Amino acid sequence: MSEVISLKSGKKLGGNNYKQNDEIANTKGEYIGMLPLTVAKELRELQDNLNIEEIQINQLIEEFEGHYKQYLYEIGTTLKKYNYIINSYNPETKQLLIGEDGHMWVVNDSDLNVK
Missing domain, CATH: 1.20.58 (Methane Monooxygenase Hydroxylase; Chain G, domain 1)
Structure with a gap:
């Protein structure tokens, strides 16, 4: 650190x-x-x-x-x-979202307003 x-x-x-x-x-x-x-x-x-x-x-x-x-x-x-296995996950363009209940989604950065 x-x-x-x-x-x-x-x-x-x-x-x-x-x-x-x-x-x-x-x-x-x-x-x-x-x-x-x-x-x-x-x-x-x-x-x-x-x-x-x-x-x-x-x-x-x-x-x-x-x-x-x-x-x-x-x-x-x-x-x-x-x-x-998440073929669609690319950390350069997408985010992995994990809900409190453990469910996971792959979302485009553009949909999250991430630059």
């Missing part, structure tokens, strides 16, 4: 290394001007937050993909165990 990143701890993880960035900018960058310090600070913090959010999103995607693979495996295993 992925580690939760708070904004406080995330500053270390996703935050920019300003000293290193400044060195790169001075040696390889093209100077375009100067911002007021308050604006520069706000933009740097926004960049840090975006970096942190990108890390969190990537972790969630990775976790989702793992759970989805497990879900597909469990569906296949469970249906085989009970001798159900």
Whole structure:
């Protein structure tokens, strides 16, 4: 399971290394001007937050993909165990709906407004 990143701890993880960035900018960058310090600070913090959010999103995607693979495996295993063969089930375009009473249906994503 992925580690939760708070904004406080995330500053270390996703935050920019300003000293290193400044060195790169001075040696390889093209100077375009100067911002007021308050604006520069706000933009740097926004960049840090975006970096942190990108890390969190990537972790969630990775976790989702793992759970989805497990879900597909469990569906296949469970249906085989009970001798159900669903030729029409394609998880890319259809959903398997399971009622509280155990009845199952295969429904097109388009009928469920799933994108």
